[in-house]
Amino acid sequence: MTNPFTHINQDGKANMVDVTHKIVTERQARAQAFIEMSASTLKAIVDGNHHKGDVFATARIAGIMAAKKTADLIPLCHPLALTKVEVELIAEPEFNRVRITSLCKLSGKTGVEMEALTAASVAALTIYDMCKALQKDMIISNVKLLEKTGGKSGHFKAQE
Template sequence: MLTHINEKGYAKMVDISEKDDTVRCAVASAKIHVAEETLQRVKNGDMKKGDVLSVAQIAGIMGAKNTSTIIPMCHQINLVGCDLEFNINEDENYIEILSTAKSMGKTGVEMEALSSVSIAALTIYDMCKAIDKRMVISDIHLLEKTGGKSGDFKF
């Protein structure tokens, strides 16, 4: 049974009022593949628009905080923490983005973590597109989640 469909077949937001508040955590990942020159300029802070990873950090946090405004069936949640990590892979010319989102509430934070890495990757793209239009955002996925009725998950 689809939980986001009502008895008439229309979309609905799931009622979570009967669920218990629990600590919930989710970790998501994304990659953005860039040209070698782009990667070096990001790493060295040589982009005209500023410090790419610092701006992407803030954008990723904002993405997590605003998930319910852009994903129609997401609940507004009590997001109690969000942190991003950027790992530069110089051998394969990509930046891996990891986001950890945490809440205390009745529903999970998977969508917040996924939104976070997506918005961070899009921000990197935006800040670097003047010199590299061939960037590719890939591998956006949930790595793990804890808490809630459905239990823990690890990719």
């Protein structure tokens, strides 16, 4: 019987997948995260009145940097030469939250799902870090892959 887990070898030990013989394809992934907070915390961010500075700019840079460092954070993840990383932060005052979306792209032998998920997660964590003096009970939630294209498994799109 073949092993259904690609990161475990025949001896049951952790192992980095060999992508040497995979073909290079254009790959893209989009992910999201939400961070919920009080109306007053969100207003301080949106109005630019936060004492630590531009929260969205800092979170955007943190998300981009995190995508580039994913292989250093996630065991057995391949280091990738990303060609594009985008992090978008949208205030949703009707829900007292920020919606974070990320996009990662490359031409390569392995996908960028983990990079997109890491970018969205770290952007949310950065917002938490910058705002924890204002509010400690913020909630990070709904971190998920929205869509991925390219590679052997083809196109995936999450149900909304």
